[in-house]
Amino acid sequence: MRILGIESSCDETAIALVTGKGDWLKVENSTVLSQIQTHQQYGGVVPEVAAREHLAAIFPMLERELPFDGQGIDAIAVTSGPGLAPALRVGVEVAKALAWSWGAPLIPVCHMEGHVYASWLPRSKRLFPFFPQRVPKFPALSLIVSGGHTELVMMHDHGKFERIGETLDDAAGEAFDKVAKMLGLQYPGGPNIARLAVGGNKTAFDFPRGMIERDDFTFSFSGIKTSVLYTLRKNEDKLDDAKFKSDIAASFQEAVVDVLTQKSMRAIEQYKPKSFILAGGVAANIELRNRIIKEGERRVTRVFVPPFSYSVDNAAMIAAAGYFRARNPKNFIEPVDLVADSNMDIV
Known part of the structure; x- marks a missing residue:
């Protein structure tokens, strides 16, 4: 089965073609156009600007990468939420138009589910397509950590998720962005914080670890953000x-x-899962990746961390999620019925 993936939830315009056979996937192509330089002048993503940039980029991308009549494409998977509503609508409306024009099944995909399925994508191009590769086994536990989400989710089977914990306030990625602004760093904050941290002493300041002593799986990052702010105010010189x-x-x-x-x-x-999956844009943070791999492999047989290119927003992960959803025709939706949902939930 060959799936076209479309992603436009924030500031990356992306399309991808992914072919699947059984549990194995092959990425035929994956194209991502970032808007970072456009949004840097605003200090963050402006939804209306993002939507205009998506609209300008997506049609040339489709013309370059796809057959005009959609021949050979078995289904279209599109991020329908969560994300910035104006940005989401561009991808959703384009996917609806293509599905109607080509007569192809349409599959709405939760953006966070896509991040989880990045761990099913091959880590490199192989000589033989569908060469057996290590993929997560169920039940799998996933830490989804991004600019808008921080949550622990049990994945009992394909498409079956149960949330066991989440942030009560700021997401981890949001905290990275806000602290970056305090330090005068450009958008995006997360990668710039990580680069700046390379030359720093990680024990120089004892910032609070919110809720780390609690036995449940809730998170809080507002306290550390405030602590950084007060530390900077005390050391203005x-x-x-x-x-x-x-x-x-x-x-x-x-x-x-x-x-x-x-x-x-x-x-x-x-919970004793068979696999652990690190997912979301913050999964690109090297310190987090290394620590999760080191500590996780002591406790669980399989730890999955997607390649850097699939940790950030991309359409291959959306196509991957769409491939597994396409196994059940109940997941198809009529184009006229699909609307973007900026608050779409994975569970």
């Missing part, structure tokens, strides 16, 4: 000191990684 800022970044990153890792490991010990 050091704001131009590169080493001081690096120490702040490293200490902040260490605190966030501590919370995410310890909560995840506690969940592994309690």
